[in-house]
Amino acid sequence: MNGKNDGRSPPPSRGTGPTAGPPGGEDEDEGAASEVDGADAPRRPIYVLEGNTLHTRLTRELGLHYPFVNAGMAFVALPPLVIAVSEAGGLGMLGAAPEPPPFLQARIQAIRAGTKRPFGVNLIVASGGGQDFTTRAHIDVCIAEKVPVVSFHWGTPPADWVKALKAAGTRVWMQVHSVEAAREALAWGADGLIAQGRQAAGHNRSAVSTLKLVREVRALAPEVTLLAAGGIADGPSAARALFRGADGVWVGTRMVASVEAHAHPGYKQRVAEGDAGDSDVTTLFGPEWPGQPMRVLRNRVVREWAGREARVPSPPPAPERIGTARLFPGLPGGDAPYAMPKFCSFPPTADTEGDLEEMAMPASGASMARIESVLPAGQIVVEMMERAHRVLANPIGLDAEAEEDDRG
Template identity: 40%
Template sequence: MTLSTSLCETLGIDHPIVQAPIGSATRPELAAAVSNAGGLGTLAVTWRPPEKAAEFVERTRDLTEAPFGVNIVLDPDAKEVATEDHLDAVLGADVPIVSFSFGDATPYIDHVHDADAKALVTVGSAEEAERVADAGADAIVAQGWEAGGHVQSEVATLPLIPRVDDAVDVPVIAAGGIADGRGVAAVLAAGADGAWLGTRFVATEEAAVDSLYRERIVEADETDTLYSELFDVGWEGMPHRVIRNSTVEDWEKAGRPKSGERPGEGEVIAEYPGGYPIERYGDDLPMEGVEGDLEALALYAGQSSGLTDEIQPAGDVVTELVQETETRIEATASLIE
């Protein structure tokens, strides 16, 4: 038995496992490790200048001959670089796959296709999926409410996947709440053609994060996350899911006050190498090299953190996911006499 779906044929990958673009936690070493293991590695480039985005693509190309992708966030409140500039940079560096999220991707799909690349688009509803599929998207990422990081859906993953599957004729990738082969098998049974995992790949050796962040994911239970708009300095108004920490606890003890009245608001609690400050309630995660009160920063993670109990190389994660999924599918099939 070999785990392969229509998504694999569309993207040129061996297994329907996609590493989500986990913001600043991504780097070429992580994306390449996932792609070399047969999945699809992805780079987040939204918060990098175009020349750095192109450099990330080139560095990843040096580490793998397999397909990989980049993600571009479209919400103007989250970025300082025009989408067109990012697209020109990464397509000029010959990235084979571009995914879009948090905004209207329809104006950019033809641009991607003109460069002989594939376009993936993240959605939160069947209506949105149908619209971007009609615009030419090569695959749809249906993100459920359980997801970590910034979330663009109010629907849970399992109700969302069949709806999106019924609405489009292109491969569907399920995102949100998936961390092991049981979850992959479940979304495949629900109509998805692949699985998109973020939290699980933050807890890998290649992720560009401080060890405290990885350890908090491993220690967390499924009930230890908060869905809110709390960490809004840098990206106002976008809901997200994080692991509860001291910043969350102090805010809740204060009665969950609105922005402008929160405890410690405006306080600098950490800094990047070079001294660039990070405020409490900033949307910055504990990247490798950041110093300060790292535990109090945004610890983005989904409800699947309760299923993540080990820090591993990313390639091993892909291999285990495939094996677990195959085992679960075979076990389920055996229930039919």
């Protein structure tokens, strides 16, 4: 998809991604959106139908076609995924791993080379292994590269970071797990909030279901941009979040199972084959960042230690190493093999070799229940948003509490 988002229907892209179908009437689009192309089926171009576009506070602020943001997943949401999501009309979000600032700058420059549309960078405010995951140098890179949106996860960013980013024209978001955390983020000046419910994959300390948290945060901050995170993987789940007051959706697990995600093929396939009960919250995985709760796929190692995380011996049981990975692929000095220790918290990527049954694979059960296959990211964005638009056009039942699957 090319061209400036100036309120007109953009010309169709002739890129590599498939689509929600040809432009036409509502019935024609619905039929196309409900079908999943086979692996060998010819790929159609993506068409964004301006008449069907969901306009929210988020789309107006950033000039987006769709209120869709991919979760900033470290090691998985690299430039190809960011570019694909932004080009499809959403906001691509780079997952900045604990990496040297020059690596972050190279990633941002790669994104800018691939799209002229808005994008963002997600940063983790935490420490582990004797280092801070995000430093002022990372903030300075985002400022120098004029990143439109920077989101923070876990800890509170220092006031000088926030002040510098906002002075440079960058919107600052915070991922929050409770109303109290939302109130604190607003106090230090967050422009937007990402309400992370307990269904969300990855590092998560929420005890509240996604839609309940969205309602509570919206009541606290009616005029602030609000995204919903956790259990959102198709049009109806996106529509419910928007109906409950979200200005957009923050989508993680569904995007793991995308062509452009830098996740291991076996990880993607497990997400596509998983169901609502196939994830657990555990503190098993470290040692890079020990003791942190993560929602992950329930594989062999998770089942083995479920409820016994506090009894893991030190040193841990065999095997000492579970595989190898390349933490910063494609960057000078970033391709060196990394030996993954037992209980490594890094997810298996396209470069990983080893036993996936020993690895941490962030995933939401509520999302996996809505995922059937691995698809191009652009197709996921368009089909999810166009379906959400149709559901919201006739929102019968969206206020029913039973509609939210919070089984994990």
